[in-house]
Amino acid sequence: MISIIRTMWLTFLHMFHKRATIQYPEEKIKLPARWRGRIVLTRDPDMGERCVGCYLCAAACPVDCISLQATEDEHGRRYPEFFRINFSRCIFCGYCEEACPTYAIQLIPDFEMGEYNRQNLVYEKQDLLINSEGKYPGYNYYNVAGLAVKGKDKGEGANELAPVDVHSLLP
Amino acid sequence: MSPLLIVICVLGGLLLIAPGLIWVERRLLAVWQDRYGPNRAGPLGLLVVLADTLKLFFKEDWIPPFADRKVFVLAPAIVVITVLMSFVIVPFSPGIIVVDLNIGVLFFLAMSSMGAYSIILGGWASNNKYSLLGAMRGAAQMISYEVFMGLSLMGVVLITGSFSLHDIVEAQRNMWFIIPQFLGFIIFLIAGIAETHRLPFDIPEAESELIAGFHSEYSGMKFGMFFVGEYIGIMLISCMVTCLFLGGWLGPAFLPPIVWFALKMFAFIGLFILLRASLPRPRYDQLMEFGWKILLPLSILNLVVTAGIILWNES
Numbered sequence: 241m242i243s244i245i246r247t248m249w250l251t252f253l254h255m256f257h258k259r260a261t262i263q264y265p266e267e268k269i270k271l272p273a274r275w276r277g278r279i280v281l282t283r284d285p286d287m288g289e290r291c292v293g294c295y296l297c298a299a300a301c302p303v304d305c306i307s308l309q310a311t312e313d314e315h316g317r318r319y320p321e322f323f324r325i326n327f328s329r330c331i332f333c334g335y336c337e338e339a340c341p342t343y344a345i346q347l348i349p350d351f352e353m354g355e356y357n358r359q360n361l362v363y364e365k366q367d368l369l370i371n372s373e374g375k376y377p378g379y380n381y382y383n384v385a386g387l388a389v390k391g392k393d394k395g396e397g398a399n400e401l402a403p404v405d406v407h408s409l410l411p
Numbered sequence: 412m413s414p415l416l417i418v419i420c421v422l423g424g425l426l427l428i429a430p431g432l433i434w435v436e437r438r439l440l441a442v443w444q445d446r447y448g449p450n451r452a453g454p455l456g457l458l459v460v461l462a463d464t465l466k467l468f469f470k471e472d473w474i475p476p477f478a479d480r481k482v483f484v485l486a487p488a489i490v491v492i493t494v495l496m497s498f499v500i501v502p503f504s505p506g507i508i509v510v511d512l513n514i515g516v517l518f519f520l521a522m523s524s525m526g527a528y529s530i531i532l533g534g535w536a537s538n539n540k541y542s543l544l545g546a547m548r549g550a551a552q553m554i555s556y557e558v559f560m561g562l563s564l565m566g567v568v569l570i571t572g573s574f575s576l577h578d579i580v581e582a583q584r585n586m587w588f589i590i591p592q593f594l595g596f597i598i599f600l601i602a603g604i605a606e607t608h609r610l611p612f613d614i615p616e617a618e619s620e621l622i623a624g625f626h627s628e629y630s631g632m633k634f635g636m637f638f639v640g641e642y643i644g645i646m647l648i649s650c651m652v653t654c655l656f657l658g659g660w661l662g663p664a665f666l667p668p669i670v671w672f673a674l675k676m677f678a679f680i681g682l683f684i685l686l687r688a689s690l691p692r693p694r695y696d697q698l699m700e701f702g703w704k705i706l707l708p709l710s711i712l713n714l715v716v717t718a719g720i721i722l723w724n725e726s
Contacts (some may be wrong), residue, residue, distance in 0.1 A: 261447050345602055
């Protein structure tokens with residue numbers, strides 16, 4: 241009997257407690273920086289595309305929502321001819337981000353992607369590319385890749401040694 | 412006021428307040444659960460009432476092919492009719508009463524017992540296991556709680572010497588009956604909750620065990636009827652408690668009598684909702700045991716002691 245009255249009293253006191261509700265459209269929740277939301281393609285510090293079209297993200301994707309076609313420009317630099325993510329299939333697992341060798345594909349804390357038309361959830365490359373370096377500022381894949389592209393020969397990048405001269409016996 | 416006007420006012424008021432109570436209940440429950448409740452549609456979310464009603468109207472009004480059609484349609488009407496009939500004898504303030512029957516309390520008890528038919532017939536006509544189980548529980552609960560609901564009132568009737576609710580309220584000019592009849596008040600309140608099968612005594616519907624109990628098969632406006640009946644039932648019990656134990660319209664003169672009545676009534680509606688927010692549902696056998704083994708002896712004891720004191724004072 242006493243416990244029933246106590247229960248009712250304690251419930252009544254909840255009137256004066258702080259509300260647990262976040263009134264969403266007006267009030268936004270603070271998302272952690274590592275929240276896995278919308279997928280973006282980031283750029284180099286010199287604003288070149290980071291993606292080299294290696295297909296690892298498409299291979300890692302458990303729901304096969306990524307499709308792309310790699311191609312090469314005249315300087316031997318690979319890039320995706322098209323890059324398409326079907327967000328109506330995407331499960332935001334982040335495996336593509338883990339698989340990416342060039343930090344190009346990244347998941348950002350944004351989930352507000354509602355659409356009335358399902359087809360609008362298919363994002364093309366121009367929708368995915370952002371003018372930012374994302375989570376890895378200053379990272380430039382071609383500077384550390386040991387690969388010859390335009391403006392940089394083998395061994396000229398950061399932390400790179402000149403290629404070994406195979407015709408010489410000297411160390 | 413002319414009787415017809417009173418009837419229209421009472422009927423209109425009840426049918427307007429009943430859906431409004433949906434909003435009140437949802438907001439209050441939310442407040443007690445650290446939420447906001449419906450606050451989007453209209454000011455303070457009040458238009459949710461309209462949305463709910465419209466939704467009920469436009470839902471498919473479906474009668475299952477295995478149901479007993481006539482009884483199935485009849486059942487939801489019974490609950491609303493009986494509860495509305497009970498309001499005939501409720502004195503809202505001096506003069507605002509549909510009929511001042513000299514057997515008012517008995518009429519109320521009779522009508523609220525008739526409400527049990529709605530549950531039984533609804534559950535039976537649905538031809539569904541859960542509905543039938545709910546109906547059986549509902550019938551047993553209502554009949555057993557009816558017994559000492561009546562007995563707990565008899566203390567008040569003994570002190571007043573009248574079954575008329577108007578006389579009962581007038582007899583409380585010096586002291587509200589909640590003080591001399593505190594036990595009766597508690598028993599009547601508990602029985603009233605069980606009578607309207609509100610939580611925590613919502614054993615006939617018991618969502619977690621019986622889906623929705625006796626109204627599992629109902630949809631659209633027929634379900635709405637059960638719903639409205641339940642809310643009017645809450646109001647009825649609140650009105651009765653107010654009249655019988657809290658001095659009805661009596662109160663300090665700075666507010667009109669009808670306002671005092673409404674205040675007391677809504678305080679009890681709030682209490683009903685608080686009960687729902689805080690207490691878990693007892694098991695069916697616990698409910699029956701509590702009724703027959705505790706409340707019934709207590710109410711008889713209350714009656715005997717009251718009668719004894721009255722006799723002692725007279726002699």
